[in-house]
Amino acid sequence: MAKFTVLNHPLIQHKLTIIRNKDTGTKVFREVANEIAELMVYEITRDLAMEDITIETPMGSAVEKQLSGKKLAVVPILRAGLGMVDGVLKLIPAAKVGHIGMYRDEKTLQPHEYFVKLPPDIDQRQLFIVDPMLATGGSAIMAIDALKKRGATSMRLVVLVAAPEGVKAVQDAHPDVDIYAAGLDDRLNEDGYIVPGLGDAGDRLFGTK
Numbered sequence: 001m002a003k004f005t006v007l008n009h010p011l012i013q014h015k016l017t018i019i020r021n022k023d024t025g026t027k028v029f030r031e032v033a034n035e036i037a038e039l040m041v042y043e044i045t046r047d048l049a050m051e052d053i054t055i056e057t058p059m060g061s062a063v064e065k066q067l068s069g070k071k072l073a074v075v076p077i078l079r080a081g082l083g084m085v086d087g088v089l090k091l092i093p094a095a096k097v098g099h100i101g102m103y104r105d106e107k108t109l110q111p112h113e114y115f116v117k118l119p120p121d122i123d124q125r126q127l128f129i130v131d132p133m134l135a136t137g138g139s140a141i142m143a144i145d146a147l148k149k150r151g152a153t154s155m156r157l158v159v160l161v162a163a164p165e166g167v168k169a170v171q172d173a174h175p176d177v178d179i180y181a182a183g184l185d186d187r188l189n190e191d192g193y194i195v196p197g198l199g200d201a202g203d204r205l206f207g208t209k
């Protein structure tokens, strides 16, 4: 069974409260969502593989650490996932970026895929899939399906707010994909929105409502 982890760092929790607030406008919402993504990636990359290399410092030879293992890529689920990419790239500037376009039908809540563009060596990379909201889990499950179909084998799902229903659905469908959230909320409402949540993440990021 995949792990589900809520990152309880005080800075993450404080910033999540800022973007939950309905009075937070687009500019601050965008800035703070990226700041949370940056802090989350800092926590999530603690276990990356390392190796020893010998380098020459100005003082002589030294055996030091560098990252080893798989190269990284970030994969936002469009649109709202775009609101986390800059934060991730601040810490991992050389990461490749793949895009998966997905929208959720407002009535049926079923996800629909409309765009996939990935780095060619996706099978060689560790992927951080980012999306602010994990509600029913349908979008994340379909995004992970799309990645696996194209050869991806190693991925983590990073969300700002998760609903228990979504966590369970992703764990059941993809037991190999660990999930990280800044917050775990109470439930979904009758329209499939997370409560208390933060509203519609895409609309708040891009000012479309």
Ligand SMILES: O=P(O)(O)OC[C@H]1O[C@H](OP(=O)(O)OP(=O)(O)O)[C@H](O)[C@@H]1O
Binding pocket: 077, 078, 079, 080, 081, 102, 103, 104, 105, 109, 111, 131, 132, 133, 134, 135, 136, 137, 138, 139, 140, 166, 192, 200, 201, 202, 203
């Ligand atoms: O877990 P689910 O029930 O599938 O819901 C979550 C999805 O809904 C939102 O995207 P939306 O469909 O609103 O698209 P957008 O990012 O373009 O706004 C959100 O960003 C997730 O991708």
Ligand SMILES: O=c1cc[nH]c(=O)[nH]1
Binding pocket: 080, 133, 135, 192, 193, 194, 195, 197, 198, 199, 200, 201, 202
């Ligand atoms: O609460 C929710 C659920 C799905 N998508 C959102 O943007 N917000």
Ligand SMILES: [Mg+2]
Binding pocket: 080, 200, 201, 202, 203
């Ligand atoms: Mg939306």
